[in-house]
Amino acid sequence: MTTLLHLDSSARRRSVSRELGDAFAGAWREANPEGRYVHRDLAADPVPFIGEAWTELCDHVLAHEITEIARYKEAVRTPAQAEAWGIVEPLLDELVAADVVLIATPMYNFSVPASLKAWIDQVTFPRMSLAGRRFVIASARGGSYKPGAPREPYDHQERFLRDFIAGHFGVQDVAAVAAELVNSRLDPALERLRAVHEQSYADALRTARTLGGGY
Numbered sequence: 001m002t003t004l005l006h007l008d009s010s011a012r013r014r015s016v017s018r019e020l021g022d023a024f025a026g027a028w029r030e031a032n033p034e035g036r037y038v039h040r041d042l043a044a045d046p047v048p049f050i051g052e053a054w055t056e057l058c059d060h061v062l063a064h065e066i067t068e069i070a071r072y073k074e075a076v077r078t079p080a081q082a083e084a085w086g087i088v089e090p091l092l093d094e095l096v097a098a099d100v101v102l103i104a105t106p107m108y109n110f111s112v113p114a115s116l117k118a119w120i121d122q123v124t125f126p127r128m129s130l131a132g133r134r135f136v137i138a139s140a141r142g143g144s145y146k147p148g149a150p151r152e153p154y155d156h157q158e159r160f161l162r163d164f165i166a167g168h169f170g171v172q173d174v175a176a177v178a179a180e181l182v183n184s185r186l187d188p189a190l191e192r193l194r195a196v197h198e199q200s201y202a203d204a205l206r207t208a209r210t211l212g213g214g215y
């Protein structure tokens with residue numbers, strides 16, 4: 001049975017990244033009626049930041065060259081580490097069980113929200129491979145970061161996720177949709193770019209639906 005893990009991370013309920021993620025997930029669920037759909041809202045139900053005991057688990061995995069995810073629990077040696085592992089294990093099980101991981105994310109301060117980064121920190125261990133899975137990034141940003149835009153070099157949201165998914169998880173199959181210039185809905189200084197935003201938003205929604213139906 002194929003499984004989709006859908007992560008949301010916007011602090012807003014009425015959110016463009018949530019709409020894009022929902023468009024992908026809705027089409028995926030129609031195309032995979034027997035599939036398993038798991039939704040985790042990292043903003044509404046945040047995972048804690050990693051603490052010292054988590055770093056001890058990580059150090060043990062590194063020092064003992066443990067690369068199989070199923071063996072990570074061998075690193076648990078103290079009650080504090082058991083508590084830290086109690087947070088990691090269900091998150092990691094959910095991630096490992098997924099065939100497709102959909103990350104819906106706003107851009108916050110050129111990057112991803114702390115809620116999403118906290119999840120990444122919890123589930124990531126040294127030399128961990130998620131090869132064979134597919135990732136989809138559904139993002140929204142207030143400005144424009146597309147190729148050629150003055151702010152292109154400041155995109156540490158989609159680019160960070162792409163680099164991390166490929167560079168650390170070893171996954172090359174990454175698709176991304178982005179709605180740009182969302183701030184033109186609110187910011188009088190960007191009002192002249194409202195039509196460009198509307199086009200970007202419509203294109204991103206359409207692409208998200210098309211992608212979801214094909215996975």
Ligand SMILES: Cc1cc2nc3c(=O)[nH]c(=O)nc-3n(C[C@H](O)[C@H](O)[C@H](O)COP(=O)(O)O)c2cc1C
Pocket residue numbers: 010011012014015016017018105106107108109110111140141142143144182183
């Ligand atoms: C805390 C915060 C920080 C933001 N930082 C940026 C930024 O650095 N660059 C940008 O283009 N937009 C920024 N924005 C605008 C959001 O990216 C934009 O509102 C986007 O639509 C948020 O996604 P959402 O609709 O899914 O919540 C920021 C918004 C918030 C609330």
